[in-house]
Amino acid sequence: MVNNINFRKSTSAQLDVLVLGGFVLVKLILPFFLVNTAYSLHRDEFLHLDQAHHLAWGFQSVPPLTSIFAVIIQFLGGSEAAVRLVTASIGALTLIFTWKIVAEFKGRLYAKALSAIALICCAVGRLDLLFQPNAFDILSWTAIYFFLIRYFNTRANKYLYLTGVALGIGFLNKYSICFLIAGLIPALFIANQRKIYASKHLYGAGLIALLIMLPNLLWQYHHHFPVVGHMKELARTQLDKINRVDFLKDQLLYYFNIIFIVLAGLWALVLSKTFSSYRWIVIGFVISLALFTWFRAKAYYAAGLYPVIIAAGCSYLALQFNQGWKRKYLRALIVILPLALFSVTLKYAYPVLSPQQIVGSHDKYARVGALRWEDGLQHDLPQDFADMLAWKEMAALTDIAYAKVKDKSALLVRADNYGEAGAINYYSKFKNINAVTYNADYLYWFKMDKPIKHVILVRESNEEDPQRKKEQPFFKKITKIGEVTVPYAREKGAAVFLLEDATIDINSRVQTEIEEEKHDH
Structure with a gap:
């Protein structure tokens, strides 16, 4: 009997790995089918690629981690294909961490597979397309959530230290990770997890994070904190044109294909007894989102908040639709729906159509707000697409x-x-x-x-x-x-x-x- 149970567990684990491997493979090859040959790399990608030739502990525009990825791309040959592969690999790691968060929520294979589909079909997948700090930003936030959840589930102190490592490396990628911490610190105190502040290991993890950040902080100090000037210029030229209401509207637009999963995740984290020990996640989500809204952030800055919400939503829906006709029909429906919506919205989110085809469908693109640039005006192409030409x-x-x-x-x-x-x-x-x-x-x-x-x-x-x-x-x-x-x-x-x-x-x-x-x- 025991051997039979162990065999089933082993088979289940092997199937998990096989299905996860399939999704990772899809994630790695998908970018090569989502960019029309009329387009080249994006203007931001060129800056980050050039940083490989000027390695330092900091740059005026971004922290230093992106330059390390640029060196890896150079090692792989430096081609456009190498650029796409590296960014897709980062996205694949986010998918893996989200998969593991679902497992921490006691979700089984169906919930895990649904989380992978959801990530591919929403804005998170779109941000993995370009070689920018955004992809790793989402990864580092998701890793922090996983390690914290794992700590609360196991009380193993090593996960606090891994949280510190993820925070430190995430800081070396993009400073916006501070918004995550600004949300988590009060969230853990407000929720039932405030005992964490009595743990000396939390402060040890914080020290590790600070040590990882230190070279960049020293670089900023010795160069008179160019990040301050960069943020002022960003606010003057771009962020001051962002309407706070539009920021919140864009949150719905970015996750339109999977909005029912996001809402299910929020519902579960707020009201479900099964998820009561994870209330801190939704409290932190609200605080961080409020801070982004107040500071007129770009809509995609908040993308790192969503994989954990998606994981909760997938786990909750799988639990609710686990018997009878719900299991037979609704489980299939919530897999098909994101894929169907993704197929409809694909042309608006990804440069799959040529510029001429997009211009020919101007009214459709304008209606969904795809032609509005950072200057607040309507143009012929989506801004990112126009930045991939000529x-x-x-x-x-x-x-x-x-x-x-x-x-x-x-x-x-x-x-x-x-x-x-x-x-x-x-x-x-x-x-x-x-x-x-x-x-x-x-x-x-x-x-x-x-x-x-x-x-x-x-x-x-x-x-x-x-x-x-x-x-x-x-x-x-x-x-x-x-x-x-x-x-x-x-x-x-x-x-x-x-x-x-x-x-x-x-x-x-x-x-x-x-x-x-x-x-x-």
Whole structure:
């Protein structure tokens, strides 16, 4: 009898691993089918990829962890496929942690599989598509939830220390993890888990987290906390345009495909006796979401809050639909529904359609708010999609200019923004082209060790001086190489100029402009 029970447990465990492996495989290959060939990488990805060449304990725009992933991508060949694979792998780890949270909630295979489907079909899956800190941000939040839940279920102190490790590494990825902690600290006190504050191991875990964070904190201190300037600029140029009500509306939109699972998770954590020991999760969720709303955060900043809610929802629904006709019909329905809605909303969330196809369906995209950019205005394409166009053409134009210069050591390639500079460095056939800009981290990456005699200038389409009259007194020859012509690209109309044979000291002028930009930030 005992052997029979053990056999069933072993078979069940093997099936669990097999099904989980299948979902992980789907997660890894799905990104390669969700991006139309008309698109390349996203402007933000280029900045993070370039950080691999400038490893440090911090950057102006982000903490240092993304640069480590950039090094891994380089090791894998640096191709677009390598970029997609690394980000998909991070998403797969989030799926695994969510699966394990379901297990902690006593959910069985059905609930686990439903959680995997839910993650793939909601905004969490969308954020795993691009090489940005967002994917690992969601992973680190989910890991923290898992380790805390595991601690409360087992009282094994090692999970507190693992929570500290996850927090420290998460901080090195994105500072917004502080919003999670700001929610969890009062939540644990308000709920029935306040005894945790009497544990010396909690403070030991906090010390470990602080030690992991310390190199970045010291870097921030020695560089006069550039993160403060970055946040001020972000607030001035983007966050102040975000309506708080729109932030909350977007929470519903991002999880529309699985909204019944999210609501079930919240219901379970608030009202179900089965989940009474996990009330702190929903209290923390509300506090963190309120803080994000107050500070006018972008809607996706809160994505890390949802995997644990999804896990609770899947576990609760599986428990409720466990007998009779509910088990036979409703269990199938709640698997089919997210997949059906995902198939309908897919074209709005992912760049599966060409720009021309999207423009042809303008009204449909506008109705769901997909064409509203950070400037608050409606455009032809979703912003992220427009940020994935024209980079190869821009790099090709820059290469034409670069090839014309004989003395490459006396050449500076300067773009208008980090997307342009990073794209040129990534797609150029000249691997030492070293394009820079007075923008983001590139401000610290200028090479000024040799006299600059020639400049390749990349200017945005809204440039006030298209004839380069400003630079004409300083160079003997100025040639316009061409303009970006890719339709609907955010960079359409950007121009590439070759400025040759400087008549003044360009180095000192550039250095002055760099210092002015640093002061402004």
